[in-house]
Amino acid sequence: MLFDLYLPGRVLFGPGSTYRLGEEARRYGNKVLLVTGRRSLKESGNFERVTMPFVTAKLEFALYDRVPPEPTLEAVEELRRYLREEKCDVVVAVGGGSVLDTVKAATGLFYEEGTVKEYFYGREITKPKFPWIAVPTTAGSGSEATTIAVLKDPEVPKKQSLRHPFWLPDVAVVDPILTMSLPRELTARAGLDALTHAVEAYTCRFTNPFSDAVSREAVRLIVQNIYTAYTVPRNRDAREKMMQGSFLAGMAIQSAGVGAVHALAHVLGARYDLPHGLACGMLLPHVMAFNLPLVEDKYAQLAVTAGIVPPATPAPQAAERFVGYVRLLTTKLGLPTRLREVGVKEEDLPSIAEEALTASSMARNPRRASREDLLNLLREAF
Numbered sequence: 032m033l034f035d036l037y038l039p040g041r042v043l044f045g046p047g048s049t050y051r052l053g054e055e056a057r058r059y060g061n062k063v064l065l066v067t068g069r070r071s072l073k074e075s076g077n078f079e080r081v082t083m084p085f086v087t088a089k090l091e092f093a094l095y096d097r098v099p100p101e102p103t104l105e106a107v108e109e110l111r112r113y114l115r116e117e118k119c120d121v122v123v124a125v126g127g128g129s130v131l132d133t134v135k136a137a138t139g140l141f142y143e144e145g146t147v148k149e150y151f152y153g154r155e156i157t158k159p160k161f162p163w164i165a166v167p168t169t170a171g172s173g174s175e176a177t178t179i180a181v182l183k184d185p186e187v188p189k190k191q192s193l194r195h196p197f198w199l200p201d202v203a204v205v206d207p208i209l210t211m212s213l214p215r216e217l218t219a220r221a222g223l224d225a226l227t228h229a230v231e232a233y234t235c236r237f238t239n240p241f242s243d244a245v246s247r248e249a250v251r252l253i254v255q256n257i258y259t260a261y262t263v264p265r266n267r268d269a270r271e272k273m274m275q276g277s278f279l280a281g282m283a284i285q286s287a288g289v290g291a292v293h294a295l296a297h298v299l300g301a302r303y304d305l306p307h308g309l310a311c312g313m314l315l316p317h318v319m320a321f322n323l324p325l326v327e328d329k330y331a332q333l334a335v336t337a338g339i340v341p342p343a344t345p346a347p348q349a350a351e352r353f354v355g356y357v358r359l360l361t362t363k364l365g366l367p368t369r370l371r372e373v374g375v376k377e378e379d380l381p382s383i384a385e386e387a388l389t390a391s392s393m394a395r396n397p398r399r400a401s402r403e404d405l406l407n408l409l410r411e412a413f
């Protein structure tokens with residue numbers, strides 16, 4: 032068996048770990064560029080949590096709070112321009128997957144001469160990245176543990192990942208306290224993205240002992256805590272376990288990859304601005320049902336690990352129960368379950384299937400899917 036591992040070099044995990052941001056940033060110099068989304072961190076109280084350590088460490092910092100909810104090529108280009116002019120020593124990205132991915136690509140292409148668009152469409156990346164620190168505020172994308180930035184070219188529209196082995200953050204500060212104020216709907220969507228990562232990484236075609244171990248544990252943590260984190264947002268233990276789960280799931284997809292859910296979710300995200308976690312949550316049970324004949328034992332293992340069925344349950348029954356659990360989950364989390372409810376048009380389904388067929392993550396799905404298979408799957412989800 033051959034496999035490559037790209038793991039974050041330095042991870043500070045735990046409630047309150049944000050207070051160490053100052054000492055970490057100081058290793059790179061005196062000036063920090065703090066990058067956030069447009070929704071102010073101030074409402075959640077996280078702005079003080081993140082900036083106090085800079086003040087304590089006597090660091091100068093500039094704020095860039097213009098990352099859009101959906102990271103476009105233009106958003107990366109604009110941040111890269113700003114970063115070049117601002118002359119800081121390190122970037123600290125605080126936010127969900129969109130903020131982390133935007134910063135990852137902007138720092139990754141900092142020293143490159145071409146446009147962001149050129150690299151998105153295949154130009155080779157040869158230069159090292161600019162230093163950055165990842166501080167996730169959602170338990171979802173796992174971007175702090177990956178070399179992947181999912182970006183969108185709205186002109187096509189097309190959504191795909193841009194990645195490079197250099198692109199992991201220099202430090203990941205993973206503090207579940209930052210997720211405590213996350214609204215319920217965002218908690219649910221992010222959690223479904225993380226669950227999809229864990230399930231797809233555990234069952235895809237290129238698993239390895241490392242991805243097996245971390246994705247299985249990620250499924251357990253997420254299944255056992257997602258509903259509590261949603262219903263009792265201030266439950267610290269559930270928030271911490273969700274953060275552990277999304278971080279492990281991030282490492283798992285970095286190591287093994289994803290599958291058909293992500294292939295389809297990216298097409299839907301590009302065309303309809305559908306939030307990524309919601310698209311994943313709606314598609315996951317249908318893709319799982321399609322993959323079931325090839326990965327029954329794996330679903331059964333996950334069902335036992337997560338405590339959905341007792342250990343002695345026969346594999347076919349255990350696997351079915353796991354798919355059933357996932358099918359009910361999106362409803363329990365108060366989210367729409369049908370593509371038609373979120374603006375997807377029935378006449379678009381054939382071209383969505385066509386486009387997803389050639390996505391790179393499709394090649395990693397455990398069961399080969401034809402155009403017809405994907406179309407049937409989309410119809411079931413419609």
Ligand SMILES: [Fe+2]
Pocket residue numbers: 172224227228293307311
């Ligand atoms: Fe995802």
